[in-house]
Structures are given as structure tokens and as C-alpha cells.
Amino acid sequence: MKPIRKLAARGALYALILSFASFAVFPFYWMVIASFKTDHDLFNPAANPFLLNEPPTLDHLRLLFFDTHFVTYLVNTFLVGVAVVAITLVTAVPAAYSLARWAKGWGETLGIGIFITYLVPPTILFIPLSRFVSDMGLQESLWSLILVYPTFTIPFCTWLLMGFFKTIPRDIEEQAMVDGLSRLGAMVRVVLPLSVSGLLTIVVFAFTLSMHEFIYALTFISMSVKKTVSIGVPTELVRGDVFRWGPLMAGALIASIPVSVVYTFFLDRFIAGFTMGAVK
Amino acid sequence: MNRVMEGAAAVPAEGARAGVADRQGQLAPLMIAPAIAYIVALIGIPFVMAALYSLSDVTTGDPSIDFVGLHNYREVFYDPVFRTALSNTCLFALASQTLVIILSRILASALMQDFRGKWLARFLIMLPWTAPIALGTIGWLWMLDSIFSPFDWLLRRAGLLGAPGVLLGPMPNLYWLGQSGLAMASVVLVHVWRLLPLATVIQMAGLSSISRDLLEAAAVDGATGWRRTLEITIPLTLPIIGIAFLFGIVFTFTDMTVVYVLTRGGPVHTTQVLSTWTFFRGIEGGDLAQGAAISLFLFPVLAGVASLMLRMARRAEVT
Numbered sequence: 001m002k003p004i005r006k007l008a009a010r011g012a013l014y015a016l017i018l019s020f021a022s023f024a025v026f027p028f029y030w031m032v033i034a035s036f037k038t039d040h041d042l043f044n045p046a047a048n049p050f051l052l053n054e055p056p057t058l059d060h061l062r063l064l065f066f067d068t069h070f071v072t073y074l075v076n077t078f079l080v081g082v083a084v085v086a087i088t089l090v091t092a093v094p095a096a097y098s099l100a101r102w103a104k105g106w107g108e109t110l111g112i113g114i115f116i117t118y119l120v121p122p123t124i125l126f127i128p129l130s131r132f133v134s135d136m137g138l139q140e141s142l143w144s145l146i147l148v149y150p151t152f153t154i155p156f157c158t159w160l161l162m163g164f165f166k167t168i169p170r171d172i173e174e175q176a177m178v179d180g181l182s183r184l185g186a187m188v189r190v191v192l193p194l195s196v197s198g199l200l201t202i203v204v205f206a207f208t209l210s211m212h213e214f215i216y217a218l219t220f221i222s223m224s225v226k227k228t229v230s231i232g233v234p235t236e237l238v239r240g241d242v243f244r245w246g247p248l249m250a251g252a253l254i255a256s257i258p259v260s261v262v263y264t265f266f267l268d269r270f271i272a273g274f275t276m277g278a279v280k
Numbered sequence: 281m282n283r284v285m286e287g288a289a290a291v292p293a294e295g296a297r298a299g300v301a302d303r304q305g306q307l308a309p310l311m312i313a314p315a316i317a318y319i320v321a322l323i324g325i326p327f328v329m330a331a332l333y334s335l336s337d338v339t340t341g342d343p344s345i346d347f348v349g350l351h352n353y354r355e356v357f358y359d360p361v362f363r364t365a366l367s368n369t370c371l372f373a374l375a376s377q378t379l380v381i382i383l384s385r386i387l388a389s390a391l392m393q394d395f396r397g398k399w400l401a402r403f404l405i406m407l408p409w410t411a412p413i414a415l416g417t418i419g420w421l422w423m424l425d426s427i428f429s430p431f432d433w434l435l436r437r438a439g440l441l442g443a444p445g446v447l448l449g450p451m452p453n454l455y456w457l458g459q460s461g462l463a464m465a466s467v468v469l470v471h472v473w474r475l476l477p478l479a480t481v482i483q484m485a486g487l488s489s490i491s492r493d494l495l496e497a498a499a500v501d502g503a504t505g506w507r508r509t510l511e512i513t514i515p516l517t518l519p520i521i522g523i524a525f526l527f528g529i530v531f532t533f534t535d536m537t538v539v540y541v542l543t544r545g546g547p548v549h550t551t552q553v554l555s556t557w558t559f560f561r562g563i564e565g566g567d568l569a570q571g572a573a574i575s576l577f578l579f580p581v582l583a584g585v586a587s588l589m590l591r592m593a594r595r596a597e598v599t
Contacts, residue, residue, distance in 0.1 A: 013390055013393055014395065016387075017391070020383075020390070020405055020476075021401055021404045023473065024473070024476070025404045026423075027408075027416055027419030027423060027473075028407060028411070030419050030423055043428065045428060045433070045452070048433070049430040049433050091315045091318055092315060094312070094315075095316075098307070098309075098311035098312050102307070103308060103312075112593055114316075117319050119530055119585065120323055120582070121530070121582070122534075123534045123535075123554070123555040124330055124576065126559075126563075127562045127563070127568055127571045127575060128326040128327075128329035128330050128572070129326050130563060131329075132329075148322060150318060150322075151318070151319070151322045154315055154318055154319065158315055184307065208410070212412045212413055214413065214536070214540075215555075218559075219559070219563055229412070230412050230414045231414065233414070233418065234414050234415070234417075234541050248422070249418075249419065251415075252415035255415055256407075256412060256415050256416065257411070259412070260403075260410035260411045261403070263406075264402070264403050264406050267406060267481055268481070268485075271481045271482055274523065275486075275520060
């Protein structure tokens with residue numbers, strides 16, 4: 001091929017990728033720059049908003065960490081996430097294994113049925129669940145979230161793991177059983193150690209999903225010190241009509257980036273679950 | 281219980297086989313039971329409760345359920361805000377997902393190529409999906425600010441805004457979230473931003489599943505790039521494009537976060553959607569019955585999507 005045409009194609013490719021990447025990243029760039037701008041610079045409509053026109057400041061970060069409940073939100077989010085991951089593992093792993101290995105015909109149907117419940121959105125369930133939560137006396141408690149979040153992690157994770165367990169050859173377990181392990185023993189001691197990457201995937205997935213969740217947290221919790229980052233940052237850093245943009249942006253950024261980095265590593269696996277075997 | 285089962289496994293081969301089969305019969309349902317119980321208790325029962333609520337007069341103040349027939353549905357349906365919410369919900373989902381499918385197709389083909397810095401590009405492009413939606417939307421809220429929006433600044437700089445006689449008028453700002461048309465466009469834009477990464481990765485999975493041999497054979501036979509795209513790639517990846525579209529529809533259709541954070545349904549309810557209206561009516565207004573009735577209008581579309589997905593899953597099994 002002619003080198004000039006090749007060069008042009010390369011250039012077009014980079015231009016395309018660059019424009020899509022800028023679209024995706026721009027809000028985060030906006031958060032970074034707002035986090036370090038002085039208020040004077042931030043609220044000057046004449047100044048170039050894309051640059052730091054005054055020396056950077058750490059005031060917003062200081063305010064965020066010492067004058068708001070931001071750290072509490074992070075801790076709450078973490079506690080809820082860990083508990084949800086634990087509940088998800090305990091219920092989804094045995095269910096997925098059982099469906100993948102022992103159930104014929106109806107197992108596949110049941111598996112798809114479980115997956116379909118993932119499509120029942122919080123938007124329909126939060127009204128009755130709000131009543132349920134208050135009947136249980138769990139309002140304003142992290143336990144309400146810990147109890148309810150597995151409703152969306154269990155269906156998807158069961159489905160994801162089911163596909164994963166199917167890829168592990170049966171021979172390995174059968175060999176282990178010949179060697180004297182029970183059915184359950186073969187699962188716990190042979191299959192699970194081989195499934196570490198699958199298990200890690202659902203750990204990440206359950207954690208990120210519970211961190212992303214908004215509606216339930218907004219409905220069940222209104223006490224500031226019990227909020228998670230997802231609702232704490234958008235609702236608590238706004239005082240009346242006054243938006244404290246600096247700390248707000250810093251908070252959004254700090255809470256977003258670490259989880260995104262981890263999530264990216266596992267994205268392909270989630271997609272394998274989403275596409276339900278339509279890709280082989 | 282586990283202990284008993286493990287103990288019983290120490291029986292020699294012949295007997296163990298029958299024993300294993302026996303225990304498998306009990307073990308399988310036992311291991312599925314917790315997941316099913318969870319789903320029934322916290323998805324199934326609440327779903328039925330939502331239906332019951334919608335036929336009753338339950339409020340947060342008066343929790344007794346007295347049935348009132350279709351009263352709530354009638355009430356809701358004659359409410360103009362509800363009608364706006366219903367049409368907005370469909371409009372936002374369809375508009376954003378049409379854009380997402382087209383853009384993700386382009387982006388996916390670009391990301392399939394090899395180039396320097398691919399990992400970084402991929403990470404950056406995925407950020408809108410991997411970061412918590414409420415927090416990403418907060419970033420947009422500041423970018424669409426009525427006074428300090430950088431878009432307005434650029435337009436002013438370009439001489440299109442903020443002076444008498446220019447294209448976009450003499451006002452110094454466009455008030456993105458303050459005018460109904462622009463506010464609606466902003467909601468669609470944020471949905472596109474948020475769901476483009478997911479659709480892109482799904483489409484990449486589809487593209488990578490097409491065998492290279494097929495494309496090379498077509499090239500040898502003289503098919504041009506465009507013909508290969510139109511006659512091989514697109515037909516073969518159609519099921520997966522369908523899946524990306526269906527998931528996108530579900531996520532935008534049921535999403536409350538974007539509208540809640542960005543506009544709260546304003547200005548004057550023009551960006552209201554079913555999910556936010558459910559929240560404002562059912563939780564903030566305390567009318568659980570009406571809230572439930574509003575939310576159930578989401579159900580027909582979700583049922584339709586679910587049955588389409590089931591059909592696709594079945595087809596995937598056959599082939």
C-alpha cells in the first residue's frame with residue numbers, strides 16, 4: 001500500500017480515538033481542574049475555564065476531608081460493599097455450581113430465569129422495599145443497604161459464575177472423587193481453587209455495583225453520617241442552593257478513580273456475562 | 281450438614297457412586313435454595329407488593345392497604361406531568377440508544393486495531409461506565425452550569441453568544457439546564473456518555489468473534505471494505521448489536537440518577553421521567569400507591585426486553 005495513504009489512515013484512527021477519549025474523559029478533567037482551582041478563579045466567568053489561572057490550592061481537599069463527612073461516606077461505602085460481596089459469594093457460588101453441574105434442562109431454564117430477575121429494576125422495587133425496610137426498623141441503617149443490594153448482585157453473579165463453572169472440565173472433579181473426596185469436597189477443594197479468577201470477578205462486580213447504587217441509598221437513608229459516597233457527595237456537599245464546587249468535584253473524583261481502575265481490568269468478563277453466549 | 285456428607289464419602293467406589301447420585305439429588309436444590317429464597321423474598325414479593333400498592337390507597341402516613349381498584353392508574357393517567365414523564369422516558373431511551381449504537385460501532389472498529397497507548401485509551405474511554413454514575417453526572421452538572429459552563433465560554437469566545445446580533449443571542453449564557461429543549465438534550469447527552477463504553481465493549485466482543493478467514497476470503501474474492509462491512513460484519517454481529525441495544529434501553533429506561541442529579545425533572549417537569557416521578561410522588565410525596573402505579577408503567581417494556589433476550593439466548597443455544 002502507498003505509504004501516504006497508510007499514514008493518513010493512521011492519523012484518522014488516532015484522531016478518532018482521541019476525540020472519543022476526550023468526550024469520555026472531559027468531565028473527569030473538569031473535576032481535576034476544579035479540585036485545585038481557587039474559588040476566585042473558579043467563579044470568574046471571564047477567565048479561561050480550561051486552565052489554572054492562579055496557583056493551585058489545596059483548600060478544597062482540606063475542606064473535603066476535614067469539614068465534611070466525606071471520609072465517613074467512604075467508610076460506609078466500603079462496609080456496605082464488603083458485606084454485600086460476602087452475601088453474594090455465599091449465595092451465588094453454591095447456586096451457580098449446582099446449576100452448572102447437576103441440573104439438566106430445567107437448570108438452564110432456572111439459570112436464565114435468575115438472570116432475568118436482574119432486569120427487574122430498583123425503580124419498581126424501591127417503593128415496596130422502603131416500606132419493608134421501615135417495618136424491619138432498618139431505616140437510617142447501613143443494614144438496609146446490605147440486605148437489599150444482593151437483589152441485584154446475586155442474579156448477575158450467579159449467571160456469570162454458572163458460565164465460568166461450565167468451562168472447568170468435569171474430569172478434574174471426577175478424579176478428585178475417585179481419590180475419595182465427596183461431591184461437596186470436590187467443589188470446595190478442587191473446583192473453587194481453580195475458579196479464583198471467576199470468584200474475583202464477582203467480588204469486583206458486587207463491590208462496584210453496590211458502590212454505584214443510588215436509588216435505594218437515596219430512599220432508605222437521609223442521615224448524613226450514614227450516607228454512601230454515591231448519595232453523600234451529590235446531596236450533602238450542596239448547602240441549600242450553594243454548590244461548593246471545589247470540594248464537590250474533588251469528592252467525585254477521589255471516589256471514582258480507584259474503583260474505575262479495578263473495574264477496567266475485569267470489564268471483559270462482565271461483558272461475557274451480558275452477552276449470554278451470543279458470542280462464541 | 282457438610283460434615284455428615286463428607287464423612288459418608290469415605291465409602292469405596294461401587295457404593296459411593298449410588299450414594300453420590302443420592303446426595304446430588306438433595307445437594308443440588310439445597311445449594312440453589314438460598315439464592316432462590318433471596319430472589320423470591322426481595323424481588324418477587326416486593327414486585328407483587330408494588331402491584332398490590334398500585335391498586336390500593338396506601339401512603340406513608342396511612343400504611344393500611346385498602347383496595348381502590350384502578351383509581352390510581354386513572355388518576356395518574358390524567359396527570360399531565362405523568363404523560364410528559366412517560367413520553368420523555370421513551371424518548372430519552374430511544375434517542376440515546378440510537379446514538380450509542382452508531383457511535384459504539386465506529387468506536388469498536390477503531391479499538392479493534394492495534395495502536396500505541398491502546399490500554400490507556402481503553403481505560404479512559406471506559407471511565408464513564410466504570411465510575412459511579414451519580415458522581416460522573418455531578419461533573420456534568422458543573423459543566424452545564426448556568427453561569428460558568430465552559431461550553432458557553434467557548435461559544436462566547438467564538439463570537440456566537442453574548443453580544444447583540446450574534447447567532448445564539450445577546451444573553452451571556454445558554455442556560456443548558458434551564459431551558460426545556462436544552463435540558464432534554466443534556467439528559468440524552470449524559471446517557472450517551474454513560475452507556476457508550478458498555479455498548480462499545482459488547483460490540484468489540486461481537487467483532488472479535490468473526491473469523492478472520494471469512495473476511496480474508498471475501499477480500500480475496502474482491503469484496504471492498506464497505507461491502508465486507510455491510511454484507512459480512514453487520515449481519516454477523518446483528519444479534520450482539522441487538523443485545524447492546526436492549527441493555528442500553530433497560531439501563532436508560534429505568535435510570536433515575538441522571539435526571540435526579542442533573543435537573544430533578546425541571547425546568548417545570550419538562551425532563552421528568554417515570555423513575556424520578558415515581559420517587560417524587562411515592563417517596564417525597566408519601567403517596568406509595570400512586571408511586572407504585574407510575575413505576576409499573578415501566579413493566580411492559582421490561583417484559584418485552586426480557587422475552588426478546590430469552591429468544592436470543594435460546595437461539596444461541598441451538599446454533
